[in-house]
Amino acid sequence: MRLFLTLLFRNRLAALGAVLLLALVLLCLVVPLLPLADPNVTDTPNKFLRPFSEGHLLGTDHLGRDLLSRLLWGTRLSLAVGVAAAAAAAFFGTLIGICAGYFGGWIDNGLMRLIDMIMAFPYILLALAIVAALGPGMLNALIAVAAVNVPFFARNIRGISVGLTAREFIDAARLSGQGHARIIVTELLPNVLPVIIVAISTTIGWMVLETAGLSFLGLGSQPPQADLGSMLGEARAALIAAPHTLIVPGAMIFVIVMSINLLGDGLRDALDPRLRSGALARPSPVTRIARPAPPPAETPARGVLDLDGLTTRFEVGAQVYKAVSDVSLTLGKGECLGLIGESGSGKSVTALSVTGLVASPPGVIAGGAARLDGVDLLSLPYRDLRGLRGRRIAYIFQDPLSTLHPLYRIGDQMVEAIRVHRKMPLAEARARCLDLLRTVQIPNAESRLSAYPHELSGGMRQRVGIAMALVNDPEVIIADEPTTALDVTVQAQVLALLDRLRRERGLSILFITHDFGVVGQLCDRVAVMYAGQIVEEGPTASILAAPAHPYTRRLIACVPELGGGRRQLAAIPGLPPAVNRLPAGCAFAPRCDRARPDCQRDPIALRVSGPRAARCLYPEEALS
Amino acid sequence: MRPQRLTRRAVLLSSATALIVAATGLRAPVLAQTPPGVLILGQVAEPKTLDPQAATAANDFRISVNVFDGLVRFRDGTLEVEPALAHSYDISGDGKTYTFHLREGIKFHDGSDFNAEAVKFTFERMLKKDHPYADTGPFPLAFFFSSVASVEAPDALTAVFTLTEPYAPFLANLATPTGYIVSPAAVAQHGADFGRNPSGTGPFKFAEWRANEMVAIEKNPDYWDGAPASEAIVFRPITDANTRTAEMLAGGLDIMVEVPPVTLSQFRNDQYTIVEAAGAHLWFLILNCKDGAFADKRVRQAANYAVNKEALVNNVLEGTATVAAGPTPAAFNWAVNPDVTPYPYDPEKARALLAEAGTPNPKITFFVTEGGSGMLDPVAMGTAIQADLAAVGFDVTIQTYEWNTFLDQVNPGLSGKADMAEMAWMTNDPDTLPYLALRAEAFPDKGGFNSGYYANPEVDELLNRARVSTDQAERAELYKKMQVIVHDDAPWLFVANWKQNAVATAAVKGLVLQPSFLLTLKNVSKA
Amino acid sequence: MTTPALQVDGLSKSFPVGRGLLRGATTMVHALQPLSLEVRPGETLGIVGESGCGKTTLARMLVGLSQPSTGTILIDGKPLDTSDRRVSSQQIQYVFQDPISSLNPRKTIRQTMETPLRILFGMDAAARTARIHEVFEAVNLRPEFLDRYPHEFSGGQAQRIGIARALLARPKIIVLDEPVSALDVSVQAQVLNLLADLKTQYGLTYLFISHDLAVIEAVSDRIAVLYFGTLVEIGAADRIFARPSHPYTRLLARSAPVVGRPLAPQDTAGAELPDPLNPPPGCAFAQRCPKVSQLCRTKVPQLQETGETQRAACHHPDQT
């Protein structure tokens, strides 16, 4: 709750809305106690007094009634009706929506057709007809406004209920013997509630407007009772002669609706879990770079791609997540370097940091350099960096279904990848793409060019992803778990393809994975990451045969390997540390059976020994 | 990516073009003056029909009165009847036979001749169910002529009406649009669509009707009573009074009728002229004399004393009405009793009467309409009346109804529903309103409009005698007696007689309003 | 021979696709072809297959989350009646694939755990608390976790909660649907070991569904291989991948990444599954199979003995 309020008021506009609304509500509550003129006493000789007249702060209306008093009483009534109508519409809309969403099938169909009918009926006419049938009056206007808004809630809630009903916890509830009614009330409703609250908060304003509209057409409150809409309606004739009688209630409606909208937006944002992590912020084209001491822009190159003390953080509120800390790697020409680690170890962030693709906010590159042939990519101006992306460094991502644009044809996406970097006639570009699709062994490549990503199988999509990475003949390919989402038989094919391509084309590949089996088959060298740091690095065969870091050894040990038969696995106790609360010293120490007190004291350096390196004070075996 | 991008560009391009065109239009010299010789008149609604027998609304009459003529008409500025298409008429001694002598050589706009057969056709179409063109109706106001037994055309220029019983208002009814003569040839040609293709003998010919935009009529140079002053008149329907006012102020109209009282002040300068005319209109409250507090005459009188009618007509209605004295509007000058004066505003007296009646705080349900023909500003007036009544001790609850529902509630009688209801009548004969709404024979269940169940045998007797008399002096005497009694019995709360108004630009000359509410534009011109 | 803990006969699932009205007769898609198998008490039967092979469909039918189109399910020789959860929940339980999604985000763990005890067994508060603490201890969770919400847990912890929930009703059989595929390898081993311990402790029978050959081999006594809704091979865990009878099993076994084995494409014909709306008339694997014959394209192969413990649905099986 505290968190919620903090979030709500972090949004200054929402706070303004809340304060305004609260002030209005309080004002409305104390209206009967205020020393106001009787709102209904007419004094026709003193009609249309201008604002700031004596005894009438806001002037008088066409019958000489005090506008201030009518305004406050009217606001009270309008607000009450708006809230009540929103609540009523929410109640019935939710009932219909939840039932339709939960039961599905013909119940869903029937209810939704009914809702369609109500929606196809012009809502003002429906309200008008309802009021005409029931007679005018605020209560009937309320019923009409609530009725015409039921579809809004019903449709919203149904959509969410359908999604929730497909979730596994509903299945779990069924298995635990709960009946439909109980599941709806205890399982679905609590999850729908925030949405209802947000919907109500955003519709109250709308309800106030609509009730005002009905009153404006003369179908709302009964004279002499004031509500904002009827005040507007009564003042309409005086629009030209005495505009203040119109503007006063009009401005009040505006203020009410605006403050409700502000608060509603704030509520929606505060209740949206994604906003807590800043996930609805727009990611900038390049990760924010805030390096205290920018490294030299160019140094002699060790390999094609050199990472030099690369450090990337996520800053969410006051929390700092050290996703990547001081990572240095060298990828040689034609080499395949494996980067292995569990989720959260920072391997993907490392890969994305190279060309500034980490979403920012919340990502920040806080130090280090990523050099292509010695040139620091992170020091380049955006135009130059963009010119390198996809041309000299290309990416292959994990899940091609979400990483290929779902609405563009395969061919178009590939052609675009070429033509953002150089002018090439369309036909030539397409021919090149076709050629590449054949290279990655896509059957019927011609027709696949005009296919959409969802029309291909996972394996085919990933081949497209590979082909797309190759369109500009890049020097470096960064493959971020390219086979993780694939079935095992498909994975084998894709790995074989990658292996062949790199040998044929002399590609340098940074291959990110969590699977030692894959690393063992594909990579020349491997670097192991844990909690944002490289803990061990060296030639693949040598590390697999004799891991130096206890984490590497135990990670290898706890993965079952085919052909090992039925067995007890050597699990690692505990969990990896959260990267916003990293311990001093070795991050693995709390789970390590070889840890000694000094492991947890100071940061531990990567000790290099020949082709291998390890970040451990007490390695498994001394590195030669 | 290819075709889609093109379409998106196309959309952007076309919308940009639209905006540019719009902007250019915005800069164009705005608001062409209305053309010379053509009057543009702001109406309150889209006319329903220009068929004079089928029309019921004053709004429709404003057009048809300029396209058609009756056998007789109201003399300029009065409610007295003078000959029109008939140059003279005779009434039999028993008051049951009317013989009209028609003018010669008049042609309908469609070129056919006006003659006695046309008169016979007009009335038989309306009155006889088996007439070949009876289905071109319905004719809701046919009951104005329900006393007509037959119409004969002994020769081309003589029309004879035979009535079932003497009926004094007959001539006045003939002067209303319901009695206007239509072209049989045009009815035959257009059938049910005659209402959108009218043809009469009036000073203007129907020219064009663009639904919801305008109805245009143009000069009939051969008009028997002299050619009209303007070339054409365009009637624009603008339902919203506020928009109508704005349009007038913005220069889009030459003449505007039914000016909302609150906006009158905008026109009180030398760019505009405001014309008004007291009409045969009465705005009153029906009081329920049968049950509830108003069954007591003293309470009814108290209500009449309690309401500040001066304030209503001067402040709420901005002087567009006068205080009503009794059941007969002052416009029927020959029939009005000058000794009957309005109940003065006297809250003390009202309280005293309430105390005397033993009901210091009577509970009153008050039916108010939101609008309606002749109802002026019913919600504001109702609200002001409610406040006045509350000030002397009445406990009044307002229930508003949209006009049709209101009529549906009020016309069947107030008993069991309400104590008081707003009502207004525009009539053209002093007989109509009291005869239909004050007699015991006119209780709602007997087909009348006496929704407040007022019954006074003396009044019934006076009205019955007046109706069958053809002597205006005798009728006047009877009506004057009736007014004294009704004023004292106070079955109604008499509030106002509307002075209808209109605003014209200073360039418009000759605009005069008639007490009959019929807007004759023959002599109006624009400089 | 003892009564099987679970016996499935001719179980199949098909559902209609397409909108009626204009499309004429609707087509049926067979998510699972008629399938028969037995699980002995105390045994772990692994079910392995790639996406779309029907393994989750099978699991959901076994626990009554969806109704079979044909076939019967017998538990201890008695038909499973999932309409009475009081009985069926003590016979068979389910552990979901996504541990977090299977917990209601708006309920504390205690509320989630208490529901079945209250509804199915009408236990009073004290009895419920006792039972919950008991299972929590069994899965190595601290009781203070009970008052937290699901989002406060890591995947491994949430999966322990899911397992604890399955244990509440003291079932004999637990269907584990990819219980570790959402977990990191270091945590995966913890959960697998826990499952093994619980099995011994409570004498459970497992149906363990996974796409990971190594995992399934490490936990199972016998393994069934599914392909495109069909059971293609079943046999002892220690033999089936070492000496597969069915070409698909062979392909699977060869495809699993193994350190030191050279990378070579196992089949080049493309790993596409057949179109479910247009299933091939013969063997579903025919188009990828190196040993395909005309017979395979026309006739559906039936399951037949190919070795002592192994059976395969293939016209040209390798004898083991």
Place this chain on the structure above:
Amino acid sequence: MGRYILYRLLSAVPVVLGITVIVFFIMSLIPGDPATAILGAYASPENVARLNADLGLDKPMVQRYFIWLGNMLTGDFGRSFSLNRPVLDEILERFSATLILAGVSLLICAVLGIVAGVVSAARQYGLADKAITLAVLVGISIPSFFLGMLLILIFAVQLRWLPVSGMYEVYGGRTLVDLLRHIILPATALAAVATGVVARLSRGAMLEVLRQDYIRTARAKGVSETGVIWRHALRAAMVSIIPVLGIQAGFVLSGAVYIEVVFQWPGVGRMLVDAILKRDLLLVQGGVTFVAACYVLFNIIVDVAQSLIDPRIKA
């Protein structure tokens, strides 16, 4: 695709029929009848009964409904007694006016709303974003009829830039420029709320889309920021914007009622209000059937557009 459209059209028929039943039912609940409306002050029960018989309204409701339905299916929507002309003529004339007004408003709302939303999202938390957010807030918080009246007061009466009311000059040609001059104010007033809603939604949809993996892919390919936003992100955001345009079309069609009253626009909305007040059942029935059919049709168009833009949606 053709088959899908046919399917959708056919399945819309029961919805529209259902609406006609609802209209008939509600109208029959409303007290008052057309005869009262026609007769006005002369509406005594006797006169009313007589006129009702003339109008054929003395038959039972169900029978009248089926008579109406039968006639409608042959293209005869009956004759309006309040306007004394065939319902279909009146509706067709007025419907075009409403469609023009609603169409222009919808165009304004779509173009302006989407552009504002995209710019707002692209410049999140920047000056443009704040200005747009504020403008949007004003747009969605002001009653359309109030805005309409203010616009008349300022631009027509005070400044005399634009005409107060109507669709064309009464005299003179019915030119496009004339129409545009007349439509600016009402279309603006009508579009205000919808534009605000679309802009807010577009902003949200864009922000959502910009977080997607395929946007990262586009950037990784080296696509420029303009390309990322207008080509990659907007296209994907349209998938969630288009349905909202469909809903807004409904609101715009409905909201036209107020605007048509205020601006004297000769459209079907104002006609329907009058028709309800006058108990002109056949006119209400015909008009609502048209509006509903139009709405349903528009939704089909939206769905088709949706499936054209998003190949994943099977049409």
